[in-house]
Amino acid sequence: MIYFDYNATAPVMREAREAWLHVTEKIDGNPSSMHQAGSRAAIALANARESLAAMLGCHPLDIVWTSGATEANNMVMHHFAKKLGAGGEVWVSAIEHPCVDDSSKHYFGKRAKTIPVTRDGVIDLDWLTMELADARPGLVAIMAANNETGVIQPWREAMAICHSYKVPFFTDAVQYIGKMPCKGLGDCDYVSGAAHKFGGPRGVGFLKIPHRSHITPLLLGGKQEGGRRAGTENVATIAALVAALEVREKQIARSEHLLRKLWRDNFEAAFLRALPAASIIGQNVPRLWNTVSALMPDGDRKLQWVIRLDKAGFAVSTGSACTTGKEEPSHVLSAMGYKSAHAMRAVRMSAGWETTEADWDALLKAVVKVHGEMQQKA
Numbered sequence: 001m002i003y004f005d006y007n008a009t010a011p012v013m014r015e016a017r018e019a020w021l022h023v024t025e026k027i028d029g030n031p032s033s034m035h036q037a038g039s040r041a042a043i044a045l046a047n048a049r050e051s052l053a054a055m056l057g058c059h060p061l062d063i064v065w066t067s068g069a070t071e072a073n074n075m076v077m078h079h080f081a082k083k084l085g086a087g088g089e090v091w092v093s094a095i096e097h098p099c100v101d102d103s104s105k106h107y108f109g110k111r112a113k114t115i116p117v118t119r120d121g122v123i124d125l126d127w128l129t130m131e132l133a134d135a136r137p138g139l140v141a142i143m144a145a146n147n148e149t150g151v152i153q154p155w156r157e158a159m160a161i162c163h164s165y166k167v168p169f170f171t172d173a174v175q176y177i178g179k180m181p182c183k184g185l186g187d188c189d190y191v192s193g194a195a196h197k198f199g200g201p202r203g204v205g206f207l208k209i210p211h212r213s214h215i216t217p218l219l220l221g222g223k224q225e226g227g228r229r230a231g232t233e234n235v236a237t238i239a240a241l242v243a244a245l246e247v248r249e250k251q252i253a254r255s256e257h258l259l260r261k262l263w264r265d266n267f268e269a270a271f272l273r274a275l276p277a278a279s280i281i282g283q284n285v286p287r288l289w290n291t292v293s294a295l296m297p298d299g300d301r302k303l304q305w306v307i308r309l310d311k312a313g314f315a316v317s318t319g320s321a322c323t324t325g326k327e328e329p330s331h332v333l334s335a336m337g338y339k340s341a342h343a344m345r346a347v348r349m350s351a352g353w354e355t356t357e358a359d360w361d362a363l364l365k366a367v368v369k370v371h372g373e374m375q376q377k378a
């Protein structure tokens with residue numbers, strides 16, 4: 001099986017497995033316990049917090065460990081719902097992951113206003129600038145890179161605009177972290193991340209909050225994480241998260257991703273030559289180097305592509321993993337102005353740091369073969 005679904009989840013790196021094993025074997029205590037075993041766990045946790053904070057560019061105590069990005073993103077919306085009260089409003093981009101989108105609607109209903117995106121899937125900065133001149137939401141939420149299209153959002157510019165109006169800025173950086181340098185993310189007021197998107201284990205993530213401030217806990221109970229998130233920290237998976245991100249940050253600093261981008265671009269060019277009726281979503285705007293979001297030429301059966309490519313030995317996806325299985329047009333493509341019939345043809349191929357040029361070549365051959373089979377059947 002050649003794996004092209006890194007945006008859904010990435011294989012766990014050796015360094016992350018080793019870090020997990022080390023803590024699991026050597027550090028027994030609960031980080032909140034007063035004895036020596038507890039202190040050892042607390043030190044490992046503090047070290048992990050410091051390392052992540054250094055990579056993001058924030059204070060260690062700005063980090064709250066969570067069970068993943070879904071929890072972190074829900075925490076933000078829950079906190080602002082409590083803080084802003086009945087009249088509060090949040091502005092949320094039209095292409096957010098459902099855990100931001102649904103939780104904003106859950107807590108704010110119609111007071112969650114949608115920030116539109118262009119046809120290329122980039123948030124509309126002119127809209128943001130114009131609207132902020134007239135109104136002040138309690139929070140603006142714009143993801144750093146989209147999970148379905150890979151389109152990188154102008155989060156730095158959006159943050160600067162928000163900050164010029166003293167509006168807090170939240171970015172879901174789940175797809176961005178580990179694929180692009182973390183530098184600068186610490187300047188955002190709220191940032192969420194999930195280890196399993198960058199080679200760490202599933203079920204662990206974090207929320208970066210502003211300047212050691214308080215956040216209304218979503219989970220109540222113990223006073224872990226400075227009273228901001230109850231529950232014993234999973235020190236081993238947290239250590240593995242940091243180990244994986246350290247590897248990725250070093251690889252990115254060596255610009256390894258630029259060669260990988262070239263392989264992806266070569267794939268796209270050859271793909272469009274072979275299937276001229278297909279198109280690539282967001283091809284004209286900055287995108288993550290690993291993602292191909294293609295509108296396939298054949299019919300409206302995107303699941304057919306996934307199933308046939310799976311049989312041929314390639315794991316690809318119809319979009320975000322959370323909507324897989326429901327053959328529905330994606331809200332992201334709808335927000336970009338694609339009609340349902342078009343959006344139903346979207347297939348996402350997302351590579352990673354272990355993908356080789358030969359893997360891309362093999363995928364191209366498989367896509368061409370499946371296209372031939374589907375045409376014969378039609």
Ligand code: PLP
Binds near residue numbers: 008175
């Ligand atoms: N945000 C984005 C952009 C994602 O792609 C995902 C996962 O697909 C999530 C949030 C949810 O992350 P987790 O699986 O850690 O809860």
